[in-house]
Amino acid sequence: xxxxxxxxxxxxxxxxxxxxxxxxxxxxxxxxxxxxxxxxxxxxxxxxxxxxxxxxxxxxxxxxxxxxxxxxxxxxxxxxxxxxxxxxxxxxxxxxxxxxxxxxxxxxxxxxxxxxxxxxxxxxxxxxxxxxxxxxxxxxxxxxxxxxxxxxxxxxxxxxxxxxxxxxxxxxxxxxxxxxxxxxxxxxxxxxxxxxx
Amino acid sequence: xxxxxxxxxxxxxxxxxxxxxxxxxxxxxxxxxxxxxxxxxxxxxxxxxxxxxxxxxxxxxxxxxxxxxxxxxxxxxxxxxxxxxxxxxxxxxxxxxxxxxxxxxxxxxxxxxxxxxxxxxxxxxxxxxxxxxxxxxxxxxxxxxxxxxxxxxxxxxxxxxxxxxxxxxxxxxxxxxxxxxxxxxxxxxxxxxxxxxxxxxxxx
Numbered sequence: 067x068x069x070x071x072x073x074x075x076x077x078x079x080x081x082x083x084x085x086x087x088x089x090x091x092x093x094x095x096x097x098x099x100x101x102x103x104x105x106x107x108x109x110x111x112x113x114x115x116x117x118x119x120x121x122x123x124x125x126x127x128x129x130x131x132x133x134x135x136x137x138x139x140x141x142x143x144x145x146x147x148x149x150x151x152x153x154x155x156x157x158x159x160x161x162x163x164x165x166x167x168x169x170x171x172x173x174x175x176x177x178x179x180x181x182x183x184x185x186x187x188x189x190x191x192x193x194x195x196x197x198x199x200x201x202x203x204x205x206x207x208x209x210x211x212x213x214x215x216x217x218x219x220x221x222x223x224x225x226x227x228x229x230x231x232x233x234x235x236x237x238x239x240x241x242x243x244x245x246x247x248x249x250x251x252x253x254x255x256x257x258x259x260x261x262x263x
Numbered sequence: 264x265x266x267x268x269x270x271x272x273x274x275x276x277x278x279x280x281x282x283x284x285x286x287x288x289x290x291x292x293x294x295x296x297x298x299x300x301x302x303x304x305x306x307x308x309x310x311x312x313x314x315x316x317x318x319x320x321x322x323x324x325x326x327x328x329x330x331x332x333x334x335x336x337x338x339x340x341x342x343x344x345x346x347x348x349x350x351x352x353x354x355x356x357x358x359x360x361x362x363x364x365x366x367x368x369x370x371x372x373x374x375x376x377x378x379x380x381x382x383x384x385x386x387x388x389x390x391x392x393x394x395x396x397x398x399x400x401x402x403x404x405x406x407x408x409x410x411x412x413x414x415x416x417x418x419x420x421x422x423x424x425x426x427x428x429x430x431x432x433x434x435x436x437x438x439x440x441x442x443x444x445x446x447x448x449x450x451x452x453x454x455x456x457x458x459x460x461x462x463x464x465x466x467x
Contacts (some may be wrong), residue, residue, distance in 0.1 A: 105403075105404070109400075109402050110401040111401075112397075112399060113399055114397075116416075120419075124444055127449070128448075
């Protein structure tokens with residue numbers, strides 16, 4: 067006999083939600099990578115919302131803008147796999163497949179750069195509503211060196227990234243913010259403001 | 264009824280208790296002290312699980328070099344002892360941040376074949392996942408292997424636990440620590456060169 071039916075129901079509902087909980091809206095499953103042999107480079111970073119919110123708490127007093135930005139991010143996932151003769155073909159094929167899947171899943175392909183040295187960069191975004199990004203995916207193939215895959219998931223407001231870049235005077239952050247502003251479509255009712263001179 | 268016929272009231276059981284307490288207290292204190300001293304040379308259970316998983320996966324005979332563990336009381340005593348000493352603000356912040364820490368250093372005997380790092384990382388992941396931890400960072404480069412783990416749940420800023428493993432092909436270092444990173448981060452953010460360092464990091 068269940069003595070605490072309400073507690074049991076809440077517990078069951080919690081378990082149910084956990085089972086049903088799928089990947090986050092802007093999350094990309096890059097799959098599992100095998101580290102290359104011969105001492106090749108392999109980096110895997112996965113920071114989830116628990117740690118990000120903790121980091122936000124830590125910097126809250128000193129850098130409230132940074133804390134706000136950290137709170138808006140739910141997941142940061144980075145994979146760097148060194149290319150060797152043994153894995154080059156397979157990894158390049160896999161990155162192209164990831165790009166194809168992103169296109170098929172309706173991600174916006176915002177930036178595509180193919181340089182003379184063969185470096186191939188693709189930046190994809192998935193929008194949330196009209197003013198924020200649910201996810202950002204960056205794929206880089208450096209033919210003689212490595213493959214880099216980055217996925218940032220959350221409720222990323224481009225103006226927050228740009229404001230933080232401005233405040234800390236970090237040019238790459240400003241550039242990313244500006245690029246994200248361009249990438250994020252405007253809400254139907256939003257109006258672009260023109261500064262008065 | 265004559266009241267003088269009642270048996271006299273004695274306090275013998277109470278006296279015995281006091282006697283036992285007096286005899287046992289130093290003994291218990293001695294045992295606690297012994298356990299405290301012994302704990303200074305043993306890693307915590309999670310770090311031990313990580314170490315055992317790694318050693319098993321590498322199929323090598325590791326040589327134990329040193330294990331040191333400073334618990335909350337030890338570090339509290341150090342903090343209290345150094346409270347009157349003039350310290351570098353960074354060092355003081357670090358001391359305030361760390362609540363407990365343990366380090367173990369193990370060495371591969373010369374001539375031992377190099378263990379496969381991917382297998383080691385897999386074994387470390389299995390061991391730590393079993394204890395409710397998850398890997399935040401994993402790096403393999405050349406002979407080096409680095410893995411950082413944090414608890415999967417109940418992460419608190421006031422008591423953040425983390426476990427770090429570094430292997431350079433010869434030596435394996437395991438560090439487990441619990442602390443509050445806030446004083447250290449506040450100190451870092453107040454450093455005059457922080458903005459330049461942040462800019463440099465962002466450019467990297």
